Amino acid sequence: MSGFIWPWQLAEKGILGMNRRNVxxxxxxxxxHLFPTVDNKLKTKLLAQQAGIPTPELxxxxxxxxxxxxxxxxxxxxxxxxxxxxxxxxxxKGIVVITEQQDDVFLKASGSVVTLHDLQRHVSNxxxxxxxxxxxxDVALLEERIAVNDYLAQFAHEGLPDIRVIVCRGFxxxxxxxxxxxxxxxxxxxxxxxxxxxxxxATGIALNAVQFGKEITLHPDNGRCLASLRIPQWQSVLxxxxxxxxxxxxxxxxxxxxxDDQKGPxxxxxxxxxxxxxQVANGVGLLHRLQRVDALSRHSLRMPVAERVxxxxxxxxxxxxxPSKPELSVxxxxxxx
Numbered sequence: 001m002s003g004f005i006w007p008w009q010l011a012e013k014g015i016l017g018m019n020r021r022n023v024x025x026x027x028x029x030x031x032x033h034l035f036p037t038v039d040n041k042l043k044t045k046l047l048a049q050q051a052g053i054p055t056p057e058l059x060x061x062x063x064x065x066x067x068x069x070x071x072x073x074x075x076x077x078x079x080x081x082x083x084x085x086x087x088x089x090x091x092x093k094g095i096v097v098i099t100e101q102q103d104d105v106f107l108k109a110s111g112s113v114v115t116l117h118d119l120q121r122h123v124s125n126x127x128x129x130x131x132x133x134x135x136x137x138d139v140a141l142l143e144e145r146i147a148v149n150d151y152l153a154q155f156a157h158e159g160l161p162d163i164r165v166i167v168c169r170g171f172x173x174x175x176x177x178x179x180x181x182x183x184x185x186x187x188x189x190x191x192x193x194x195x196x197x198x199x200x201x202a203t204g205i206a207l208n209a210v211q212f213g214k215e216i217t218l219h220p221d222n223g224r225c226l227a228s229l230r231i232p233q234w235q236s237v238l239x240x241x242x243x244x245x246x247x248x249x250x251x252x253x254x255x256x257x258x259x260d261d262q263k264g265p266x267x268x269x270x271x272x273x274x275x276x277x278x279q280v281a282n283g284v285g286l287l288h289r290l291q292r293v294d295a296l297s298r299h300s301l302r303m304p305v306a307e308r309v310x311x312x313x314x315x316x317x318x319x320x321x322x323p324s325k326p327e328l329s330v331x332x333x334x335x336x337x
Contacts, residue, residue: 014285016276025290029169029251030272037248038270039133042087042141045267051247053240054263056083060142068124072116074142076101081145084123086131086138090271092189094131096122097145097159109159109186146266149259155179155197155229157221159186163199163231163265165241165255166274166286169301172238172312173289175199176281177231181211182221190277195219197226198282202317204234208283233264238309240265246305289316 010017016025037043045055059082060074075082078101086094096119097109104116123140125131132138145160152161159180166174176198180186183193190196195216198207206229209216218225231237241255244267254274257265279285292315303311 016286088132170245196281200318204231
């Protein structure tokens with residue numbers, strides 16, 4: 001029984017478990033009729049554009065199998081690369097990032113090579129629902145490839161780093177940056193091997209870094225010291241994340257952003273069921289922060305975005321509370337707390 005931790009001990013440390021997340025936050029704050037807005041990346045994009053929040057440019061939408069053979073000409077026009085993704089995908093499934101091309105040969109962000117036929121088959125599988133939530137028939141989106149922010153590019157392997165912010169009732173409560181690696185195939189996905197770096201809500205400075213749930217200090221591919229990372233334009237990142245609550249009506253969501261040197265924070269997608277590994281990346285639990293927001297009056301929820309962000313930065317600055325890090329490693333398997 002050595003090393004075993006009871007659910008009540010996790011809660012005492014502020015660790016949010018899956019059951020509590022589902023009941024107290026997703027079930028309580030996210031009406032189910034609003035889920036389609038964030039589950040479908042195309043709907044999210046259109047909603048964000050209406051609100052003036054930048055998103056990657058949509059180059060094409062492939063809806064039918066008979067369109068699969070005809071979109072090669074669109075691909076060949078994208079000299080700066082492109083991204084293929086399912087509209088209803090999750091956990092990074094089905095996303096292909098192309099950085100270069102020559103005739104019918106395409107180079108992925110990971111450095112591997114695929115052919116036009118490979119991409120056509122991938123899109124066909126996407127339409128069939130291979131990568132979608134519940135395996136339902138889907139739509140494939142062709143988007144511009146966002147240029148990597150020069151500063152953040154130093155901390156990633158080939159792919160595009162993204163920033164995940166957890167927002168509760170309009171208040172940013174926790175954040176991390178996900179750094180692509182060779183193991184993650186150039187994708188910013190923790191399940192596939194990306195590095196997660198927890199960020200101080202007050203400053204955007206790195207706090208703690210993990211890969212596959214284990215703490216690391218250096219990027220596994222380029223050797224960069226992760227403790228030196230600090231996110232540029234941090235106030236703008238938090239402001240966009242907070243606005244996404246007003247945009248969707250969801251009271252508990254994950255906001256995924258990337259940094260563009262020209263546009264600033266660009267919204268990639270929203271998640272009504274954000275995962276729990278962000279706690280491991282930060283070395284601190286979510287529960288105590290969420291409970292502070294739970295206790296707010298309705299009047300407090302009507303604060304402007306800038307005031308909500310300022311409150312979060314005051315309340316959740318680093319080191320205000322920090323459970324011991326070894327116990328956080330059990331988080332991924334914690335089913336109740």
